[in-house]
Amino acid sequence: MNIIVCIKQVPDTSEVRIDPVTNTIIREGVPAIINPFDENAIEEALLLREEHGGKVTVITMGPPQAETALREALAMGADEAILVSDRCFAASDTLATSYVLSSAIREIGDYDLILTGKQAFDGDTAQVPPGIAEQLGIPQVTFAIGIEAEGRKVRVRRLLEDEFEVVEVRTPVLVSCVKQMNEPRRPGIKSKLAAKKKEIVIWDAACISAEACLCGFDGSPTRVVRTFAPTRSTQGKRFEGEARDSATAVVVALIDEKII
Ligand SMILES: Cc1cc2nc3c(=O)[nH]c(=O)nc-3n(C[C@H](O)[C@H](O)[C@H](O)COP(=O)(O)OP(=O)(O)OC[C@H]3O[C@@H](n4cnc5c(N)ncnc54)[C@H](O)[C@@H]3O)c2cc1C
Numbered sequence: 001m002n003i004i005v006c007i008k009q010v011p012d013t014s015e016v017r018i019d020p021v022t023n024t025i026i027r028e029g030v031p032a033i034i035n036p037f038d039e040n041a042i043e044e045a046l047l048l049r050e051e052h053g054g055k056v057t058v059i060t061m062g063p064p065q066a067e068t069a070l071r072e073a074l075a076m077g078a079d080e081a082i083l084v085s086d087r088c089f090a091a092s093d094t095l096a097t098s099y100v101l102s103s104a105i106r107e108i109g110d111y112d113l114i115l116t117g118k119q120a121f122d123g124d125t126a127q128v129p130p131g132i133a134e135q136l137g138i139p140q141v142t143f144a145i146g147i148e149a150e151g152r153k154v155r156v157r158r159l160l161e162d163e164f165e166v167v168e169v170r171t172p173v174l175v176s177c178v179k180q181m182n183e184p185r186r187p188g189i190k191s192k193l194a195a196k197k198k199e200i201v202i203w204d205a206a207c208i209s210a211e212a213c214l215c216g217f218d219g220s221p222t223r224v225v226r227t228f229a230p231t232r233s234t235q236g237k238r239f240e241g242e243a244r245d246s247a248t249a250v251v252v253a254l255i256d257e258k259i260i
Contacts, residue, residue: 001048001049001052001053001054001112001113001149002054002055002057002110002111002112002113003045003048003049003054003055003056003057003111003112003113003114003115004057004058004059004105004108004111004113004114004115005038005041005042005045005056005057005058005059005073005078005114005115005116006038006041006058006059006060006101006114006115006116006117006128006129006132007034007035007038007041007042007058007059007060007069007070007073007117008034008035008038008060008062008069008117008120009032009033009034009035009060009062009065009066009068009069010032010033010034010035010120010121010122011027011030011031011032011033011121011122012030012031012032012033013030017030018227018229020227032065032066032068032069033069034069034072034073035117035120035121035122036117036121036179037116037117037118037119037120037121037176037177037178037179038116038117039076039184040117040177040178040179040181040182040184041115041116041117041176041177042056042058042073042076042078042115042184043076043181043182043183043184043185044115044144044147044177044181044182045078045113045115046076046077046078046185047182048113048147048149051149052149054112055079055080056077056078056079056080057078057079057080057081057082057108057111058070058073058074058078058080058081058082059081059082059083059084059101059104059105059108060082060083060084061084061085061089061092061097061100061101061104062083062084062085063085064083064085066083066085067083067200070082070083070200071192071195071196071198071200072187072192072195074195074198074200075187075191075192075194075195076184076185076187076191077185077187077191080201081198081200081201082104082108082200082201082202082203083200083201083202083203084100084101084104084203084204084208085202085203085204086204086205086210086215088205088212088215088216089205089215089216090216090217091216091217091220092215092216092217092219092220093220093221093222094123094125094127094128094131094222095127095131095219095220095221095222096214096215096216096219096220097128097131098127098128098131098132098134098135099131099135099210099214099215099219100205100208100210100215101128101132102131102132102135102136103208103209103210104203104208105132105136106136106208107203107207107208107209111172112149112152112171112172113147113149113154113171113172113173113174113175114132114133114136114138114172114173114174114175115174115175115176115177116128116129116132116174116175116176116177117176117177118142118143118176118177118178118179119176126142126176129142129174129176130142132174133173133174136172136174138172138173138174139169139170139173139174140173140174140175140176141156141158141167141169141173141174141175141176142158142175142176143158143159143160143176143178144156144157144158144159144175144176144177144178144181145157145158145159145164145177145178145180145181146181147175149171152170152171153168153169153170153171154168154169154171154173154175155167155168156168156169156175159178159180237253239253
């Protein structure tokens with residue numbers, strides 16, 4: 001089973017800061033990690049490979065420093081790593097990102113499964129996985145909590161709000177993964193050192209036959225008009241008196257605010 005895992009390097013913080021002038025994410029001074037949901041996707045790919053054989057290829061579109069994320073994935077056990085990087089990819093929105101990644105996946109060829117995270121910690125749109133599936137003309141299953149493979153089919157367990165759904169689909173298929181899916185393995189020092197010596201393939205726009213007009217700013221129909229942090233209310237409400245009366249008052253207040 002040949003599995004491609006799309007991983008994104010994201011800032012190690014839930015407090016993403018935006019440059020008010022350029023409207024882009026401020027990455028300077030913030031340590032970078034593999035997007036947490038993508039670690040679940042890597043883990044699932046490794047488990048499937050352990051059961052069915054085959055190969056796990058990790059791929060990221062990003063600047064040269066995104067290589068660190070690929071090395072971590074190699075340390076976890078991925079077989080191959082590809083960095084898709086070109087100046088003309090800068091300022092790509094989700095459509096252009098999906099175009100670049102799907103072009104790279106076409107170049108890899110011969111895959112059964114594409115795994116992604118449910119969404120990225122920083123951009124948070126969850127648009128890239130469906131974008132890739134659409135551009136490749138393959139089915140997609142989102143919010144996966146489990147995957148079973150059998151021949152040319154996979155059975156995917158999806159996490160819905162109050163229930164699970166099981167979807168059976170023929171390969172090749174793209175599946176986006178949630179964090180409840182598994183516990184990603186933590187590579188030891190030996191694996192990390194070995195990963196440092198592994199080759200990382202670097203592809204630019206020409207290598208994946210990507211048209212410059214469909215990448216970066218030119219290929220991005222989205223324009224960020226304004227960014228701002230939501231104001232947080234620091235005002236609280238105190239409920240005093242007997243515990244029983246206070247508890248009742250809290251419940252009434254929550255009902256009034258339509259929170260419960
Ligand atoms: C107008 C505009 C300009 C932008 N300019 C820039 C810019 O200059 N620089 C910049 O860094 N960002 C820029 N962005 C943000 C960039 O478009 C998004 O970071 C990117 O498209 C991914 O979207 P997301 O973070 O919402 O990912 P999601 O769709 O939430 O990610 C879901 C999953 O898709 C996969 N995935 C997402 N991105 C990648 C990737 N790059 N490589 C591999 N797998 C991936 C991962 O598996 C991830 O878990 C811009 C966005 C807009 C709208």
